[in-house]
C-alpha cells in the first residue's frame with residue numbers, strides 16, 4: 001500500500017519532510033503526549049490568499065484502532081499540498097485551486113500513543129476476530145478476557161480491575177490517567193479543537209471513524225450529531241445535505257453505504273459524554289461523522305482508506321462549490337473547480353445484489 005501512512009513514526013517523518021519541502025503551505029502545530037509523541041494539527045492553505053475569503057474544514061481522527069482515516073488524511077493532505085497522492089498519482093481535484101479557496105486542517109491521528117501500541121498497522125480481518133480486536137481496543141478484562149469497559153477517563157491508581165493491557169483507544173494524559181479522545185476535554189483531540197475553534201469558525205467539522213458493521217452487508221455510513229434535533233435549523237440542513245453527498249459519492253464508487261442518515265443513537269452515559277464534550281460545538285458548527293468498515297475481509301485496507309478519502313474529498317468538493325442549502329435534486333448545483341468524480345479511484349467489485357439489498361436496521365453500534 002504505497003499510499004498508506006498511519007504509523008506514528010511514518011506520519012512524523014512525512015510531516016518533517018513536508019515542512020522542509022512545502023513549508024510555506026503547511027503549518028504544523030502539535031500537542032505532545034506524556035510519552036513524547038506529537039499529536040499533529042496540520043493546516044494546509046495558500047497563505048497569499050486572504051483567509052477571510054476561504055471556506056474552512058477541520059477533519060480529525062479520534063480513535064487509534066481506526067487507522068484507515070489516518071492514512072486517508074495523510075494521502076489527501078499530500079494531494080492538496082504537493083498536487084500528488086503519496087503513491088505519485090494525480091488527485092481527483094486541482095490542488096492549487098483547493099489551496100487558494102480553502103483552509104483545511106487535519107488532525108490525522110489524535111492518539112499516536114495508542115496507534116503505536118496496536119499489533120498491526122491496519123485491521124484487515126484476517127488475524128483477529130472482532131472480539132479479539134475489541135479486546136485490543138479497550139484492553140482485555142482480566143476476569144472475562146473480553147473487552148474492558150468504555151469510560152471517558154480512568155486512573156490506573158484507582159481502578160480495581162484494570163485490563164491486562166491498556167486498550168489502544170485510550171490516550172495517556174498523565175503518568176496515571178487515560179482518556180478516550182472524543183469523550184473527555186483533557187484529550188489532545190479536544191484540546192486541539194478548543195484552541196482551533198477559538199481561533200476561527202469552520203464551515204465543516206469532519207469526524208472520521210471506522211466500525212465493524214457486524215452482521216451487515218453495508219460497509220460505510222454517515223452519522224449526524226447525537227443532539228441533531230436540537231441544532232440550529234441551518235446546521236441541520238447543511239449536515240443532511242452534506243451527508244447525502246458523501247453517501248452518493250460512496251454509491252458512485254461502488255461501496256455499500258447505509259442509505260439512511262440519522263443521529264448517533266447513543267443513550268444514557270455514552271450519550272451524556274457526547275452532550276458534555278460536543279454540545280457547544282454542535283451549536284456552532286456543521287459536523288458529520290463518517291464510518292467505514294474495519295477489521296473485515298469484506299472491506300480490505302486499501303478500500304477502507306479510499307472510502308475514508310471519499311468522505312474527505314466529497315467535503316472538499318462541497319466546500320469549493322459554495323453554499324448549497326438544497327443538495328438533492330438541484331439541477332443547477334455548482335461544482336466548479338474540482339473534477340466531477342473520483343473516476344480514477346473507482347472502488348472495485350461490489351455486486352449488484354449487495355448494492356441493491358436494503359440496508360439493515362443497524363443499531364449504529366459505533367465503536
Ligand SMILES: [Zn+2]
Pocket residue numbers: 062063066208209210367
Ligand atoms: Zn471511532
